[in-house]
Amino acid sequence: MSTVLSIENLSTFFKTDKGIVRAVEDVTFSLEEGEMLGLIGESGCGKTTVAQSILRLIEYPGKVVSGKVILNGKDLLKATDDELYSLRWKEISVIPQSAMNALNPVYTVGDQIIEAILLHEKVSKSEAVKRTKTLLELVGIDGERQKSFPHEFSGGMKQRVAIAMALACNPKLVISDESTTGLDVLTQAQVIALIKNLQKKMNLSVILISHDLPMVTAICEKIAIMYAGKLVEWATTEEILNNPKHPYSKALLNATPNLSDPDREVVSIPGSVPNLVNIPKCCRFHTRCPYAFDRCLNESPELREVTPGHYTACFLEGDKNG
Numbered sequence: 229m230s231t232v233l234s235i236e237n238l239s240t241f242f243k244t245d246k247g248i249v250r251a252v253e254d255v256t257f258s259l260e261e262g263e264m265l266g267l268i269g270e271s272g273c274g275k276t277t278v279a280q281s282i283l284r285l286i287e288y289p290g291k292v293v294s295g296k297v298i299l300n301g302k303d304l305l306k307a308t309d310d311e312l313y314s315l316r317w318k319e320i321s322v323i324p325q326s327a328m329n330a331l332n333p334v335y336t337v338g339d340q341i342i343e344a345i346l347l348h349e350k351v352s353k354s355e356a357v358k359r360t361k362t363l364l365e366l367v368g369i370d371g372e373r374q375k376s377f378p379h380e381f382s383g384g385m386k387q388r389v390a391i392a393m394a395l396a397c398n399p400k401l402v403i404s405d406e407s408t409t410g411l412d413v414l415t416q417a418q419v420i421a422l423i424k425n426l427q428k429k430m431n432l433s434v435i436l437i438s439h440d441l442p443m444v445t446a447i448c449e450k451i452a453i454m455y456a457g458k459l460v461e462w463a464t465t466e467e468i469l470n471n472p473k474h475p476y477s478k479a480l481l482n483a484t485p486n487l488s489d490p491d492r493e494v495v496s497i498p499g500s501v502p503n504l505v506n507i508p509k510c511c512r513f514h515t516r517c518p519y520a521f522d523r524c525l526n527e528s529p530e531l532r533e534v535t536p537g538h539y540t541a542c543f544l545e546g547d548k549n550g
């Protein structure tokens with residue numbers, strides 16, 4: 229397997245009236261070809277900011293202040309606008325949170341997919357029409373429905389169209405940012421199963437952004453856990469489930485019902501995520517961590533590999549100084 233995406237020490241801050249919001253700081257992880265990685269964490273911990281930084285979609289007052297985003301050997305943060313234009317859709321694409329953001333209500337769904345193909349690839353209109361039919365069928369929609377308008381589809385079908393659109397130019401990497409929000413539970417499960425199915429079928433690399441730990445553990449090969457703008461743990465799903473290292477990961481697992489162990493008590497995490505404005509150098513989880521000691525209040529633990537392929541940022545796991 230080869231590495232498709234490598235994010236190295238990524239930091240993205242927002243300048244606000246109250247001070248600097250260190251929304252994403254020093255985040256490092258990578259993604260292999262054909263791998264699905266779940267990026268999880270509580271609301272406000274920086275998942276969307278990571279996705280937008282990868283895609284270079286951070287707008288003022290936000291700024292990517294440091295780091296690298298290497299996609300197939302090319303640093304996206306240094307790419308020119310033309311280079312980015314040619315990479316988006318063809319190399320990397322997004323399934324948005326709401327299909328309504330991706331679909332224009334005044335055009336047929338077919339015309340919108342066809343337009344995306346023609347804008348990014350040198351193919352004939354008839355080729356694009358043919359591909360659109362195939363794409364719709366790939367996501368379980370009758371190809372003839374390309375003549376329908378978005379309002380003629382249910383929420384789940386619109387989300388399937390958004391997935392077809394994200395796949396229009398055969399990208400290698402797809403970022404799904406909470407793309408089942410607002411759908412009923414059954415439709416959510418169907419859309420997630422579809423993304424998993426397509427990942428296998430097309431050997432896609434997928435970053436699946438979600439709050440839903442049970443869903444992520446069920447379908448992702450790897451998991452990266454964020455807390456208050458920092459990556460606290462990154463490992464295979466098996467390792468995260470059986471051998472979590474970071475106190476936040478352990479707390480998150482304990483706070484989540486487990487269907488295979490229904491008798492286990494679900495324990496909520498006391499306290500709340502700290503305010504990220506002008507946050508001092510420290511372990512950001514220390515205010516909620518039952519194991520915090522002096523060092524956690526004054527230093528920020530670095531992410532380090534504690535066993536092969538298992539990374540965590542916690543002083544309890546020791547470090548080169550500890």
Ligand SMILES: Nc1ncnc2c1ncn2[C@@H]1O[C@H](COP(=O)(O)OP(=O)(O)OP(=O)(O)O)[C@@H](O)[C@H]1O
Nearest residue numbers: 242244249251270271272273274275276277278504
């Ligand atoms: N435009 C902005 N201006 C100021 N702060 C911002 C801005 N956008 C995001 N933030 C802050 O950055 C932090 C990370 O937000 P982000 O949306 O990335 O988190 P998230 O984990 O994706 O949350 P959710 O799960 O709710 O979507 C939050 O503290 C948020 O308030």
